[in-house]
Amino acid sequence: MTARFAGAGRLAALLLIAAAAVQATPAAAQASGVGDRHEVITWSASADRLGDAVPDRSYRLVVRTSVAGDDLRIRLSNAFGDRPVTFDSVYSGIQQDGAALVRGTNRRLTFGGARSVTVPAGATAYSDPLPGRLPAAANLVVSLHTPDAAGPATGHSMAMQTSYAADGDHTGEESASAWTDPIGSWFYLDAVSVGTPATTGAVVALGDSITDGWQSTTDLNRRWPDYLARRLQKADTAVKGVANEGISGNKVLADGAGQSALNRLDRDVLSQPGVRTVFLFEGVNDIKAHTGVTAQDLIAGYREIISRVHAAGKCVVGATVAPFKGWYEWDAAAESVRQNVNQFIRDSGEFDGVTDFDRILRSPYDRERMLPVFDGGDHVHPNDKGMQAMADAVDLTGLDCRTRGPHTTESAVHTEELMP
Structure with missing residues (x-):
């Protein structure tokens, strides 16, 4: 996990928070809810091995929500990796058409306050809650970049949904111009949850x-x-x-x-x-x-x-x-x-x-x-x-x-x- 901060004490504290985010469980996330609200899964796909990972690769993954809610969180999986994998840029937005996003919906996700997260082999990482409302039956788009991925990749092979890949980091872009490689699998993303009434x-x-x-x-x-x-x-x-x-x-x-x-x-x-x-x-x-x-x-x-x-x-x-x-x-x-x-x-x-x-x-x-x-x-x-x-x-x-x-x-x- 990476971050840039002035001050060793602040850096150490934030690294501890980020490490906790990697190991956090949904139960712990629900316990941290306020009042009569908790987290509910709105989309998921079973993790499996997808072959060899590709460095400096971006994935724009299209998924369909079920339950509406707020404070979206995603789970990234390295369940079948044999080494750590770093995600240095992760965004979520709403699909307009193909790889293009609805203007103004693409927002950065963080992990323990940091823009980057490194997930150990066999582990998962939860993002911080993203403020805002996510409707039901929405085509949510999660874009992520892996700068130095290697070894076995984790994901879901048969998505029955077209997603997109690109060389380099294009996660923050809302246009489809760089996303010229359609794919039929979901890489690394295995769950999305939202806050709902308890x-x-x-x-x-x-x-x-x-x-x-x-x-x-x-x-x-x-x-x-x-x-x-x-x-x-x-x-x-x-x-x-x-x-x-x-x-x-x-x-x-x-x-x-x-x-x-x-x-x-x-x-x-x-x-x-x-x-x-x-x-x-x-x-x-x-x-x-x-x-x-x-x-x-x-x-x-x-x-x-x-x-x-x-x-x-x-x-x-x-x-x-x-x-x-x-x-x-x-x-x-x-x-x-x-x-x-x-x-x-x-x-x-x-x-x-x-x-x-x-x-x-x-x-x-x-x-x-x-x-x-x-x-x-x-x-x-x-x-x-x-x-x-x-x-x-x-x-x-x-x-x-x-x-x-x-x-x-x-x-x-x-x-x-x-x-x-």
Whole structure:
């Protein structure tokens, strides 16, 4: 972390503040709130390794907010780096079109009062709150510059959103002239939070490529969590924030395409501020990979997630595994595992709520196959219509822990029955 100050005592004090910002947690941030306000996650993307970092590179990252609020803070991640990475210039603004920003919205972010922050390998850093109001459903743009980045870069590969890169530091510029390199990934940025009334909460969608949005239309925010965010904005509910923690190819039990759900639960989910409910929709990659995973193996993984989420004082809603007959890895043995897993999700009573994506997406003529009108083309991933149908199936009242508390009985479990 760098800063220029006259006076060794003042410099030492500010360096201590900056170091605290690197290590600060959302819980600590919420505790520092005033009165009846706290922080709530408004956007997120699961961190993963993105290949080799590039020095003297700027990234202009476009993200979609869910809940409105003030005092924006971002989280920068070096979770997969093998050395420190320095960000010497970070700005946030509102997208006008492409890489161009609405005039007057691009403002510098600081870290412990300093313009620069160095994030150790494996760590994250939170910015200072940025005064001002951030609306819901806004295209927020975070621009950052890494002067000497090297080694593995951290970010999110499959953004389904066009962002931009440039050589040199152009973070403070509102025009698009220097941003000539469109990219489809988010680099280093993994969360954005805002200040809200303490009654406002968020839901985190923990999932794989379906949650990540594959086969939805790029740049139109048609992932199922995006549709869910739109519903929540209009609904009479205190849950307004939606955090998308999906990773393409991700599994519950084993690392591979990103760390497993079990291994990334703390960083990607439980560390986020204002989370009231975890929405767990994973398992198809464990099943279709033909690695010998049984229904009991997957159920044990679900139970561990449920236990850890409850221990954190939050609810967990489970979603049934969607049909995937027609995908090249489908066979009768995998289908048997899926059916047994779904029976547990529906009937065990161990989740605080259930959304039956299987029943929403499956064909009434072949219940092992996705309904063609919802099929994105590969028989695993829903298209835009399928994504919307999924979001429409979620019981919004079941996302608010305050209505039931984090430990409910089987009679409280909600199951959608929109398709025979």
